[in-house]
Amino acid sequence: MTQRLTRARITAVDTRDIRFPTSRRLDGSDAMHPDPDYSAAYVILRTDAPDGLEGHGFCFTIGRGNEVAVAAIDALRPHLTGAELGAAPADLGAVYRALAGDSQLRWLGPDKGVTHMAVGAVMNALWDLYAKRAGKPLWKLLADLTPEQLVALVDFRYLTDALTPEEALRILRRAEPGKAEREARLRAEGYPAYAASPGWLGYSDARLASAARRAVAEGFTQIKLKVGADLEEDLRRCRIAREAVGPDIRIALDANQRWEPGEAVAWVQALAGFDPYWIEEPTSPDEILGLAAIRRAVAPVKVAAGEHTANRVVFKQLLLAGALDILQLDACRVGGVSEHLAILLLAARFGVPVCPHAGGVGLCELVRHLAMFDYVAVSGTREDRTVEYVDHLHEHFTDPAVIARGRYTAPSVPGFSSTLRPESLRAYAYPHGAVWLAERAQGVA
Amino acid sequence: MTQRLTRARITAVDTRDIRFPTSRRLDGSDAMHPDPDYSAAYVILRTDAPDGLEGHGFCFTIGRGNEVAVAAIDALRPHLTGAELGAAPADLGAVYRALAGDSQLRWLGPDKGVTHMAVGAVMNALWDLYAKRAGKPLWKLLADLTPEQLVALVDFRYLTDALTPEEALRILRRAEPGKAEREARLRAEGYPAYAASPGWLGYSDARLASAARRAVAEGFTQIKLKVGADLEEDLRRCRIAREAVGPDIRIALDANQRWEPGEAVAWVQALAGFDPYWIEEPTSPDEILGLAAIRRAVAPVKVAAGEHTANRVVFKQLLLAGALDILQLDACRVGGVSEHLAILLLAARFGVPVCPHAGGVGLCELVRHLAMFDYVAVSGTREDRTVEYVDHLHEHFTDPAVIARGRYTAPSVPGFSSTLRPESLRAYAYPHGAVWLAERAQGVA
Numbered sequence: 027m028t029q030r031l032t033r034a035r036i037t038a039v040d041t042r043d044i045r046f047p048t049s050r051r052l053d054g055s056d057a058m059h060p061d062p063d064y065s066a067a068y069v070i071l072r073t074d075a076p077d078g079l080e081g082h083g084f085c086f087t088i089g090r091g092n093e094v095a096v097a098a099i100d101a102l103r104p105h106l107t108g109a110e111l112g113a114a115p116a117d118l119g120a121v122y123r124a125l126a127g128d129s130q131l132r133w134l135g136p137d138k139g140v141t142h143m144a145v146g147a148v149m150n151a152l153w154d155l156y157a158k159r160a161g162k163p164l165w166k167l168l169a170d171l172t173p174e175q176l177v178a179l180v181d182f183r184y185l186t187d188a189l190t191p192e193e194a195l196r197i198l199r200r201a202e203p204g205k206a207e208r209e210a211r212l213r214a215e216g217y218p219a220y221a222a223s224p225g226w227l228g229y230s231d232a233r234l235a236s237a238a239r240r241a242v243a244e245g246f247t248q249i250k251l252k253v254g255a256d257l258e259e260d261l262r263r264c265r266i267a268r269e270a271v272g273p274d275i276r277i278a279l280d281a282n283q284r285w286e287p288g289e290a291v292a293w294v295q296a297l298a299g300f301d302p303y304w305i306e307e308p309t310s311p312d313e314i315l316g317l318a319a320i321r322r323a324v325a326p327v328k329v330a331a332g333e334h335t336a337n338r339v340v341f342k343q344l345l346l347a348g349a350l351d352i353l354q355l356d357a358c359r360v361g362g363v364s365e366h367l368a369i370l371l372l373a374a375r376f377g378v379p380v381c382p383h384a385g386g387v388g389l390c391e392l393v394r395h396l397a398m399f400d401y402v403a404v405s406g407t408r409e410d411r412t413v414e415y416v417d418h419l420h421e422h423f424t425d426p427a428v429i430a431r432g433r434y435t436a437p438s439v440p441g442f443s444s445t446l447r448p449e450s451l452r453a454y455a456y457p458h459g460a461v462w463l464a465e466r467a468q469g470v471a
Numbered sequence: 472m473t474q475r476l477t478r479a480r481i482t483a484v485d486t487r488d489i490r491f492p493t494s495r496r497l498d499g500s501d502a503m504h505p506d507p508d509y510s511a512a513y514v515i516l517r518t519d520a521p522d523g524l525e526g527h528g529f530c531f532t533i534g535r536g537n538e539v540a541v542a543a544i545d546a547l548r549p550h551l552t553g554a555e556l557g558a559a560p561a562d563l564g565a566v567y568r569a570l571a572g573d574s575q576l577r578w579l580g581p582d583k584g585v586t587h588m589a590v591g592a593v594m595n596a597l598w599d600l601y602a603k604r605a606g607k608p609l610w611k612l613l614a615d616l617t618p619e620q621l622v623a624l625v626d627f628r629y630l631t632d633a634l635t636p637e638e639a640l641r642i643l644r645r646a647e648p649g650k651a652e653r654e655a656r657l658r659a660e661g662y663p664a665y666a667a668s669p670g671w672l673g674y675s676d677a678r679l680a681s682a683a684r685r686a687v688a689e690g691f692t693q694i695k696l697k698v699g700a701d702l703e704e705d706l707r708r709c710r711i712a713r714e715a716v717g718p719d720i721r722i723a724l725d726a727n728q729r730w731e732p733g734e735a736v737a738w739v740q741a742l743a744g745f746d747p748y749w750i751e752e753p754t755s756p757d758e759i760l761g762l763a764a765i766r767r768a769v770a771p772v773k774v775a776a777g778e779h780t781a782n783r784v785v786f787k788q789l790l791l792a793g794a795l796d797i798l799q800l801d802a803c804r805v806g807g808v809s810e811h812l813a814i815l816l817l818a819a820r821f822g823v824p825v826c827p828h829a830g831g832v833g834l835c836e837l838v839r840h841l842a843m844f845d846y847v848a849v850s851g852t853r854e855d856r857t858v859e860y861v862d863h864l865h866e867h868f869t870d871p872a873v874i875a876r877g878r879y880t881a882p883s884v885p886g887f888s889s890t891l892r893p894e895s896l897r898a899y900a901y902p903h904g905a906v907w908l909a910e911r912a913q914g915v916a
Contacts, residue, residue, distance in 0.1 A: 059574050089575035090546060091586060097542040098585070101535060129504050130534035136728070136756070138781060139584010140543070141536060184755040186731050187764075283581070286631050310629040311581070312784040314759055315791050319632075336583060339757040346760050 031159050034075035034111045039103050041096050042068040044446065045089060045456040046387060046419060047465050055228035056282040057254035062088035064387040064419060065456070067095030067144070068446065071151045073111065081155025082445040085143040086358040086386045092456065098144035101131060106148065115156045115167060119179040122149055122364040126181070138336035142361055149362025150392065154442035163437040165398040168363070169209065173198035176403075180368045184339045188346060194371045201406040208402045216433030217398055218247070218408060219415040220278065222385055224267070225251035231266055238270035245432030248276035248303065248412055254284030257296060264300040276303035278330070283307050287316035291323040304328040304352055311335055317349035330354055333383035337361065338368040345376040354383040354414075357392035363442075366396050370404045380405070385416035390427040391443040394434040422450035476604050479520035479556045484548050486541050487513040489891065490534060490901040491832060491864060492910050500673035501727040502699035507533035509832040509864060510901070512540030512589070513891065516596045518556065526600025527890040530588040531803040531831045537901065543589035546576060551593065560601045560612060564624040567594055567809040571626070583781035587806055594807025595837065599887035608882040609808070610843040614654065618643035621848070625813045629784045633791060639816045646851040653847045661878030662843055663692070663853060664860040665723065667830055669712070670696035676711055683715035690877030693721035693748065693857055699729030702741060709745040721748035723775070728752050732761035736768040749773040749797055756780055762794035775799055778828035782806065783813040790821040799828040799859075802837035808887075811841050815849045825850070830861035835872040836888040839879040867895035 049061035066084035073079070085095040105125055112118070125145045126137060134141040157164040168176070177194050221244070224237035234251075241249050251267055253260040260279075267277055279302045285293060290308035305327055309316050311334035321329040328351035335341055337360055344350050353373045355366060373380045380400055382393035390413075397413045405411075413434055420426035424447055425439040437443055453460045494506035511529035518524070530540040550570055557563070570590045571582060579586040602609040613621070622639050666689070669682035679696075686694050696712055698705040705724075712722055724747045730738060735753035750772055754761050756779035766774040773796035780786055782805055789795050798818045800811060818825045825845055827838035835858075842858045850856075858879055865871035869892055870884040882888055898905045 059578065061574060062578075063575070087575075088578045090549070090573065091543070091576045091579045094539065094542045094546050094579065094586060097539045098536070101539050104535070128535065129506060130508070130532075131536045133504065133507075133533045134536045134539065134585045134588070136779065138757075140579045140586060141539060141584060143579070184731060184758060184761070187733060187761065286629060288632060310784050312583075312782065312788065313629060314788050316629070316632065334581065337757065339755050343757065343759050 031113050031156070032075060033113065034073035036071055036106050036109045036111065037074050038072040039106050040070040040072065041099050042451060043092050043096050043456045044068050044084075044451060044454050045092055045462070046454055047461065048418075049089070055226045056252040056280065057227060057284040058282040059088055060228070065089055065092040066387055066446070067092050067099055067147060068451070069099050069147050069151050071106065071155055073155070075159070077159060079155060079158045081151035081158070083147040083149070083151025083154060083362070083442075084358065084388060084444065085140070085147045086389055088386070091140070095140050095143060098140045099147055101141070102144060102148050114175075115153070115160070115171065116175040116178045118149070118152055118156065119181070119364055121152060122179070122361060123181055125149065126361050137339065137361070142337060143359060146358055146360055146362040146365070149364060150357065150442055150444060153363040154444045158441040161440045163395065163439060164363070164442040165395040165402070165437065168367075168399040169205065169402040173202070176367060179364045180371065181364060185342060185368065185372070188342050189372055189375050193375060197371055197374045197404065201403050204406065205402055208406065212398055212401060212436045216430060216435045217394060217401065218412040219429055219432055219434050220248035220250060220276070220412045221246040222250040222414050222416050223418070224249050225280070227252045227255060231263070234263060235266050235270045238267050242271050242275055247432060248278060250278040250280055250306070250414070252282065253279045253297070254281035254293070257293060260297060264297055264302070268300045273301070278302065278304045278306060280306040281308050283310055283334070285309050287313060287320055290320045294324045294327055298327065302327050304330040306330040306354070307333070314340075314343045314347050314349055317344065318347040321349055321351065328352055330381065332356065333359060335359065338365050338372065341369050341372055345372055345378060350378055353378050353380045355380050355393065355396060356383040357389055357396060370396070370400050374405050379410045381411055382413050384414035387419045388423065388444060390415055390420065391423050391425065394427060395437065395442060398436055422446050422454070476558050476601070477520060478558065479518035481516055481551050481554045481556065482519050483517040484551050485515040485517065486544050487896060488537050488541050488901045489513050489529075489896060489899050490537055490907070491899055492906065493863075494534070500671045501697040501725065502672060502729040503727040504533055505673070510534055510537040511832055511891070512537050512544060512592060513896070514544050514592050514596050516551065516600055518600070520604070522604060524600060524603045526596035526598075526603070528592040528594070528596030528599060528807075528887070529803065529833060529889065530585070530592045531834055533831070536585075540585050540588060543585045544592055546586070547589060547593050559620075560598070560605070560616065561620040561623045563594070563597055563601065564626070564809055566597060567624070567806060568626055570594065571806050582784065582806070587781060588804060591803055591805055591807040591810070594809060595802065595887055595889060598808040599889045603886040606885045608840065608884060609887040610840040610847070610882065613808070613844040614650065614847040618647070621812060624809045625816065626809060630787060630813065630817070633787050634817055634820050638820060642816055642819045643848065646848050649851065650847055653851065657843055657846060657881045661875060661880045662839060662846065663857040664874055664877055664879050665693035665695060665721070665857045666691040667695040667859050667861050668863070669694050670725070672697045672700060676708070679708060680711050680715045683712050687716050687720055692877060693723060695723040695725055695751070695859070697727065698724045698742070699726035699738070702738060705742060709742055709747070713745045718746070723747065723749045723751060725751040726753050728755055728779070730754050732758060732765055735765045739769045739772055743772065747772050749775040751775040751799065752778070759785075759788045759792050759794055762789065763792040766794055766796065773797055775826065777801065778804060780804065783810050783817065786814050786817055790817060790823060795823055798823050798825045800825050800838065800841060801828040802834055802841060815841070815845050819850050824855045826856055827858050829859035832864045833868065833889060835860055835865065836868050836870065839872060840882065840887060843881055867891050867899070
């Protein structure tokens, strides 16, 4: 189905440094990131189209350096200001290649770090704009594209030894039958979520137990615990969590890159009695071969990783090396929707389930679209798939993530759900928004 | 040998955006970077020590985005301003871990992209400062450290399955005998260089031939050609170069990431008749497994890579996967001297020669120190080792690289040779230095 939009030219690229002082409460604390201030290097794209719609996107960061991500988005301005937007979403494939392929900026990556995250923020903002203009939530906009249009969005450079355009087309065509039925089921039933909030390292034992029980009462069938700082602590916390949730709830563990490969194996084996479902980020995200070795050693505990994986080429390495049981796509780490699509296709090609990384600020809002699109149009299944859910900061978004009975409700508002409320953009602007002025007045920032 | 310095506290972190309009002349053009403006995101560290010495360091970039790298250096200020510097260079290991491990900034990498390059710039500036204060060129400062002191500088996190502190110590102790003799030979004979200037893609055939002949006349025994944009062109240019230099001069080829792995194999095989010595960056720097496959297929042509390798963990992957014949360390891509040392030790552990990447602006000045230190104190050999040399922009440095009979002369000036002349810092400041004002007056920038 072609979706023609009236012409539009980008007239403004408005960037903001938005930070939430989450480190005050130890929300989000883990073995490597003890004090995150969840932040967004935020971009608003405006056009001269009479509809007045804006595209919103952001890099998710955890505080310091958010200004560097803003600078990286600003560096993309020459590609954006004055650019004529194509009439169809499929034209965004070429925009992605122009941004990620900028012959000078690519030296700073290529395809990794802040500059690549900035490409992702801008591409996500463009997709938000296209979806708003088309009057559809992003997942539906993508699901309504033809296999050929979707394939045109993907940059196959460095992928063709594992995934050719023809193979991508075959995957997408295989998912065509049943699309309408899956879409209906999605709207009726939602998409499985798991609860990551109970397990922050900074929480007390009592808070862990009550949060774990509450998650189960709310309908979640999987929770997650941060581990990796201290084995005795982890043994105690795993016991508390397992006792709180009973034997039938999956408990995922997340080490946030804390271990050497050999250390990871020993640590996971020490916790095996609590029947962990997966071990997430057991070591460096760059440890292709190390993750593969860990996976071989800790089975049947699954290895999950991907939130810090820089790009589709590294994901391809992980898949070719047999390093992943679970691929944890992040909406704001890679180069935006075109690259998400490439990664979903790679995962489908290797038969690895995608369970997106979320939490932070805005990640839950974004990744539900990607998982739902994957279900409707790529993998065609929700089997063994679940999207991370963390219950904070949603109130700042105009189209917040909604959970019912442990499942993400399918978004119905047009766009990518990436739009922060204007009052939040004002209050949390760093360093001069009202919230930060108040923090400093209290002498804590 | 301990080297005690008087105490010093960092009083100022002065950053600059320095760019050279090299794209005007097609110097440095290759298949992926047709129009680089060689640039430095530059940092000057000042202290309260009475010696008044400054530490200079920089990220090398190729133009747009240099301001992002400056912002990334600025983001490290909280770790630097007011910091007391330890009395011995070995204390810089802890500084490296603090900078690279910043719990919020690491989200932007970890250990990759602009934020990691910024850590490298600052660490190199600190090493420049220590070497100036010790009155030694950096290579000599490092070579005079004990194996124990050197090992204390290395962050072994994520390395221990390939290189333990004990193995590093063994490598360094193995190189102890003969150090004085190698140092004397280095001062007398210099360190082998190869000439990369002849082979820029933007150069005409006549300019290629004359530059290749001149390189041989100047004493170089290896030249390098950029390839990968067009096979017919490459065949013609390889023929011209081979005819110009004769059969005994090594010709290296550099594809600057242009190819898919399979394409790389076919292309290199098509050029095999011209007896290329190595193929450099045949594909994406993230292609651990692809590079290994290319290496197996194109032997005896060697595979060289590393200038875009983000960190020591990725180098470890490349070495474990058997992806490299030649490791091309870059002085400004990774996290500075501590990480260079880790990478030199890894290369020694795997018996892979290090042939540093240079060119750009200032890379020749820096990497000669690393190669010379490697020869004196790590690998203990110059066999099959050669440092890239490009003959431009040296005049801007206070201690420029000097080549004699195709070899780098050993630096004798204290420091890391990373100091740009004050007049160059003023004239090439972007966007308001005199050179850029003149460029804009001519309507070209």
